[in-house]
Amino acid sequence: MRADAERNRAAILAVAGRLICEDHRVDVSMDEIAAAADVGKGTLFRRFTDREGLIRAVFDDRTCRAWAQAREIAADPALPAAERIVAYVAAVFDLCSGLQPLLRALPESCHARTWGPWQALLADLIAEAAPEADAQFLALAVFASLRPEITAAISAPRHRAGVLALTARILGPGRR
Structure with missing residues (x-):
């Protein structure tokens, strides 16, 4: 995996984990996660396909x-x-x-x-x-x-x- 792809993946997992687990935002959208991780929505969906895949x-x-x-x-x-x-x-x-x-x-x-x-x-x-x-x-x-x-x-x-x-x-x- 490319270094930037691995960095994006780590950032997405960290942000999603923080928003869902620590901030208790169970309804957080994929758009919000992408924005908070500073990645494009396409990157998020290519990597995880859907919300259940990300979770x-x-x-x-x-x-x-x-x-x-x-x-x-x-x-x-x-x-x-x-x-x-x-x-x-x-x-x-x-x-x-x-x-x-x-x-x-x-x-x-x-x-x-x-x-x-x-x-x-x-x-x-x-x-x-x-x-x-x-x-x-x-x-x-x-x-x-x-x-x-x-x-x-x-x-x-x-x-x-x-x-x-x-x-x-x-x-x-x-x-x-």
Whole structure:
């Protein structure tokens, strides 16, 4: 890819992510994104085809970068397994929380494909910390507790604290 094309792509993803995720402008138009990224509308549509393609690209970009960080947390030999699990779940929660506008805009089928490896890594970590546990079920239960409907019912800080407390509890006494 040409350097200017890569620069344009990065600018578009950054602007779209900021407008949709940070500014909570879920209704932002492709025209507004193109103008804010200082690219032509044609460039935007050639690169991403439509709004869903752009949203998927922003989602993929953010989750890809977060996946690299989450794997580092999970593999950190300086932390006991239980601490890695809680840190990992905190990172996943923070990512999911920041991606809510994108998640609402994407079909549900994208979610399962995206989060499968994340759930598998959590199950591996749980199996390491609690070999007698049903690690796959517990990983799925933790991920189920990340659903945005919970944040809609209670505050985000309370939701995050609850998810982390649940995660610590599944590890059982003496493993926290």
